[in-house]
Amino acid sequence: LFFSGLSRIFWLSMRTVYDASDVQRTIETLVDRLAVAFSPASPLNIIGIRTRGEILAQRLALALASRGFSRIGRGVLDVTLYRDDLSEIGPKPMVRPTEMNIDINAHPLLLVDDVLFTGRSIRAAMDALSDFGRPAAVRLAVLVDRGGRELPIQADFVGLKLPDVPGDYRVNVKLGEIDGRDEILVEPRT
Amino acid sequence: MPHDKLHPPPADTRKAPAATLAWTRKHLLTLESLSAAELEYLLNTAQSFREVSTRSIKKVPALRGRVVVNAFFEDSTRTRTSFSLAASRLSADVIDFSEKGSSVSKGETLVDTARNIEAMGVDVIVLRHPASGAAEVLARSVKCSVVNAGDGAHEHPTQGLLDLYTIRERFGKIAGLKVAIVGDIANSRVARSNLWGLKKLGAEVILVGPPTLLPRAFESLGARCVHDFDSIVSQVDVINMLRVQFERIRTSQFPSVREFTRLFGLTTERFARCKKDVFVMHPGPMNRGIEIGSNIADGPNSGILTQVTNGLAVRMAVLYLVSNATAETQRR
Numbered sequence: 001l002f003f004s005g006l007s008r009i010f011w012l013s014m015r016t017v018y019d020a021s022d023v024q025r026t027i028e029t030l031v032d033r034l035a036v037a038f039s040p041a042s043p044l045n046i047i048g049i050r051t052r053g054e055i056l057a058q059r060l061a062l063a064l065a066s067r068g069f070s071r072i073g074r075g076v077l078d079v080t081l082y083r084d085d086l087s088e089i090g091p092k093p094m095v096r097p098t099e100m101n102i103d104i105n106a107h108p109l110l111l112v113d114d115v116l117f118t119g120r121s122i123r124a125a126m127d128a129l130s131d132f133g134r135p136a137a138v139r140l141a142v143l144v145d146r147g148g149r150e151l152p153i154q155a156d157f158v159g160l161k162l163p164d165v166p167g168d169y170r171v172n173v174k175l176g177e178i179d180g181r182d183e184i185l186v187e188p189r190t
Numbered sequence: 191m192p193h194d195k196l197h198p199p200p201a202d203t204r205k206a207p208a209a210t211l212a213w214t215r216k217h218l219l220t221l222e223s224l225s226a227a228e229l230e231y232l233l234n235t236a237q238s239f240r241e242v243s244t245r246s247i248k249k250v251p252a253l254r255g256r257v258v259v260n261a262f263f264e265d266s267t268r269t270r271t272s273f274s275l276a277a278s279r280l281s282a283d284v285i286d287f288s289e290k291g292s293s294v295s296k297g298e299t300l301v302d303t304a305r306n307i308e309a310m311g312v313d314v315i316v317l318r319h320p321a322s323g324a325a326e327v328l329a330r331s332v333k334c335s336v337v338n339a340g341d342g343a344h345e346h347p348t349q350g351l352l353d354l355y356t357i358r359e360r361f362g363k364i365a366g367l368k369v370a371i372v373g374d375i376a377n378s379r380v381a382r383s384n385l386w387g388l389k390k391l392g393a394e395v396i397l398v399g400p401p402t403l404l405p406r407a408f409e410s411l412g413a414r415c416v417h418d419f420d421s422i423v424s425q426v427d428v429i430n431m432l433r434v435q436f437e438r439i440r441t442s443q444f445p446s447v448r449e450f451t452r453l454f455g456l457t458t459e460r461f462a463r464c465k466k467d468v469f470v471m472h473p474g475p476m477n478r479g480i481e482i483g484s485n486i487a488d489g490p491n492s493g494i495l496t497q498v499t500n501g502l503a504v505r506m507a508v509l510y511l512v513s514n515a516t517a518e519t520q521r522r
Contacts, residue, residue, distance in 0.1 A: 078238065081252040081280075081510075094231070095238040095510070100245075131247040 018160070018184035020176075023143075026159035026184075027056070030141055031063040033157050034110070037139075038069070043107040045073040045135065049125050050096055052114035055175045056143055060112060073102035077111075082124035100132050109135035114173040116142040119153035144184060146171045160184065216515040217329045217336045218508050220345045221386040229390055233355050236500070236507040242279055243502060252510055253282035256313040261304065262339070263289045263319045268474050268498060269339050269348070273316045276505035282313075282513075300324060301331045308332045314513050317341070322379075335512040343377050343438070348508055349473050350383025352501040354391065356493050357428055359500065360469050365392030368425060372398040372454055373432035373481050376405055377439060380473045381432060385413055396422055399454060402443040419454050424463050430471040431456050431482045447480055456482045461491075469493055 018026075038044050044064075048057025054076045061072050076099040111125055122140060129138065141157035147164030165171055165186060174183040211227050213235075221229070242250055258277040262270055270286070277284045287307065294303055304315060314335040317325050322342030329336040340346040358364050369388055375381045375397050385408075388395050395413040397404055409415050416422055423429075434450065444450065451457065456470065461483065470482070470492045478484045487494055 081242075081250040095235050095507075097238045097241045099241075127251065131245060131249070 014163070014186075016186040020182040022160075023175075023182035023184060026143060027059060027063070030143070030157055030159045031060060031067070034060065034064060034141065035067050035069075037157070038064075038108065038110075040064075040068040040070065043071040043073065044069060045075065045102055045104050045107055045109045047075045047077055047100075047104075047109060047111055047125075047129070049111065049113045049121060050076060050078045051178065052173050052175055053112045055177045056114055056141075057110075057112035058177075060110075060141065073104075073107075075100040075102055075104070077125050077128050079121050079124035079128055082127045084120060084124070098128070103133065104129065104135050105133040106136050108137045108139065111138060111140045112142070113140070114143050114175075115171050116140075116145045116153075116155050116158070117148050117171070119149045119151035122153050123151055143173055144171055162186070213511040214515055216512055217325075217338075218347050218512055219325045219329055219336065219338045221347045221350045221383045221390075222345065224387075224390070226390045226392075229351075229354065229387060232351055232504070232507055232511065233358060235511060236351070236355055236504045239503040239506040239510070240500075242506070243499075249279055249281055251281045253277070253280035253313075253513055256280075256282045256513055257285065257311060258282045258314045258316060258509060259285045259287055259307055259312050260316045260339075261287045261307065261318070263294070263300075263317075263324075264340070266318055266339070268501070269318065269346075272498070272501045273337075273339060273348075273505050273509075276502055276509055277314075279502075280506055280510060282509070285312075300328065304328050304332050308334050314509060335515070337508055337512060340379055342379065343382070344379050345383045345386075346379040346473075347383050348501065348505055349380050350387045351508070352497055352504040353380075353384050353430065353471060353473070354387045355500045355504055356471065356497050357388075357393075357469065359496075360493060361427065364388065367393045367427045368396065369393050369428040369430065370396045370398050370419075370422060370426040371430045371432065372419060372456070374403045374434055374439065375399045375408065375432070376403045376443075377435050378432050380430075384430060385411055389413075396426065398422065400444075400450070403439075420460065420463070423460055424465065426468065427465065428469045428471065429456060429464070430473075433473065433475060434477055434481055451480055455480060456486055458483050458485060461486050464491075467491070471497060474498070 046057045046061045048054035061074055065072060078096045078098045080093050080095045139156040142155045143159040145155055145158045145161045168189050170187055170189045172185040172187060176182050211231050213231060242248060260270055260273055274284050312334050314337060316337045316339045317328055318339040319341050322344035324341045325336055325338035338345060338347055354364060361367060371381050371384055385395050389412050396416055397408050397413045398416050398419050401417055404415055406415060468491055470486055472482055472494050476482055476487055
């Protein structure tokens, strides 16, 4: 209790708002690292996790394409049906379609999500992927890593690494395509 | 029972929920009790489940470890198979129970049978029963979820939903469409579920049949009742031909098969007067040559097999939603 109180005080002194230019810069950092890690001439499948991971994946794919990556495959996963914590996250999220019209076998695959927290949606995404095929390797890129893992899962590419955010805070990633503007907010859960 | 702070009156379940609707119903008993928003939510969820059946591994772990019992007290091929397949695509365990060869033939009541099945740790009972209201009775007597797979002449909600889904898929909308439901309306649970669903989503429903099989009482449910098929055949967007249910019809209601076909069958001649893009549906099983001509059932305007395909997605959505409805939610 003492330590969680300490971390709360520590947290309140931290930055809680990242604006559009911060988000932009964070994504560019991610793209830089991806461009080094993968080869432009080889196939790379980029799969976003609904909802904001889908948009991030789209942005990363476009940015990589403009850097000469010519063999990018794209897909979208809805992991709701693979989650193990449905009874714990309150109102059930709407199940939305998964779009995997590509062959994911034998090529590297990049999973993209907005926030990495417990690791449970990534576990669910990996379970879902195994129903579609066997990629040569699966890598994970996230815009924000907020700590708080409940599973042995880590991201390979992290845009913004926050020190462990207390569980009663929410890291809210907003993206222009659906939220009107780019922004990252760290706010108390309501 | 008087209502006070500890015992508030039950919420009005028909009130349309907010836009960010979460599914809270633990049973699916009727379409009459669902709001338009809930119907849309179900149809949208079904759309997501369509994709699962297109994968090479046609299975998701959503209901792993859950048990679904198909309790069918009436014959059925399509509905039972569809529910079984839907449950197994969600990774649930499926048990088929039928009246024949069970203790029901020894005189056990429906509720006792169901409670015994439930005592084995069942999560969902899918019930098909010849008595109207059977699913409702069962839902009140068991703790698990109940899905109505047809109760007498009352409702067949998943058939209604798959018809709505198929119409929406074909036209991109439901509101504003003119839908004719033709044949033995009085004995049809499919007609009732369709009527409720279509009205809630804004379609115009025309019921067509001989006066003996189409009582005027249906007008009070918001449908137009017509005894002359030819008078509306050229105006409608969708024609849903019902099966002539020989097992339910008393002979006095029904003069002869030939006369029925001549007046209310979708024959080649009658079909020629329909709109060019009219959508022809039938809940099955078809009496070819009686209510529907073979060439029409198999023709390009027919959505009959699409209905069956969509039925699977709709039933996956229903099983998924009812079994995940939160425990704290009050019953229906």
